[in-house]
Amino acid sequence: MRSSVIIAIDGPAASGKSSVSRALARRLGFAYVNSGAMYRAATWWMLRRGANPDDPASVLALLPRMQFECGLENGASTIRVDGADPSSHLCDGEVNEHVSALSRIPEVRRLLVEKQRHYAGICDLVMEGRDIGSVVFPDTPFKFYIDAAPEIRARRRARQGQRDAITERDLADTSRKTSPLTIAEDAYVIDSSNLTIDGVVGEIVGRLKLKGLEVPE
Numbered sequence: 001m002r003s004s005v006i007i008a009i010d011g012p013a014a015s016g017k018s019s020v021s022r023a024l025a026r027r028l029g030f031a032y033v034n035s036g037a038m039y040r041a042a043t044w045w046m047l048r049r050g051a052n053p054d055d056p057a058s059v060l061a062l063l064p065r066m067q068f069e070c071g072l073e074n075g076a077s078t079i080r081v082d083g084a085d086p087s088s089h090l091c092d093g094e095v096n097e098h099v100s101a102l103s104r105i106p107e108v109r110r111l112l113v114e115k116q117r118h119y120a121g122i123c124d125l126v127m128e129g130r131d132i133g134s135v136v137f138p139d140t141p142f143k144f145y146i147d148a149a150p151e152i153r154a155r156r157r158a159r160q161g162q163r164d165a166i167t168e169r170d171l172a173d174t175s176r177k178t179s180p181l182t183i184a185e186d187a188y189v190i191d192s193s194n195l196t197i198d199g200v201v202g203e204i205v206g207r208l209k210l211k212g213l214e215v216p217e
């Protein structure tokens with residue numbers, strides 16, 4: 001059996017990774033998996049149940065009861081928590097505010113990383129996140145880190161009309177002990193500040209071809 005091709009896309013908040021990863025997956029005919037959505041869904045569920053992500057004990061008390069299911073629909077990842085679809089709440093202000101605190105908790109990461117790795121047994125995929133190239137799939141030869149100037153990222157988020165303190169989130173994500181946001185040693189870094197989505201996808205495709213991956217025209 002052939003093993004899955006995995007394209008890891010990491011980077012800070014509002015760097016453009018979601019739009020790029022979705023477009024890249026479509027171009028390649030791969031599944032698109034958003035690992036940030038999993039941390040967001042878990043945060044939403046914990047907040048609804050009254051846990052405080054800044055208090056790990058309150059999260060750990062509920063974690064064994066969280067029924068977290070990941071799937072695929074129309075080529076993209078889906079999530080159900082206790083049977084509920086959290087997708088309309090993933091970018092709520094309170095989720096943006098608390099997701100980095102929840103993501104610091106090693107037991108939460110262990111659970112979600114296991115779900116993320118499960119996709120590799122199913123299909124070829126583009127997965128975006130913070131630790132995909134460094135921790136989730138360290139052996140994939142296809143790793144990208146997408147960045148953009150802080151003011152451009154802040155402008156992109158504001159245009160989306162979201163309450164999201166991205167500087168604080170980036171600081172929390174890069175400074176945590178477990179699986180911090182970092183540039184994997186063998187990742188190819190792209191500054192998307194002055195590039196369109198198609199421009200970034202084009203750069204990634206060029207790099208994938210150089211590395212021997214067959215890409216449909």
Ligand code: C5P
Nearest residue numbers: 035036037039099100103129130131169
């Ligand atoms: O990518 P997105 O901004 O939706 O991710 C939300 C949060 O989830 C991040 O700020 C980070 O705290 C967490 N995250 C993570 N590891 C990942 C993906 C997201 O810790 N692989």
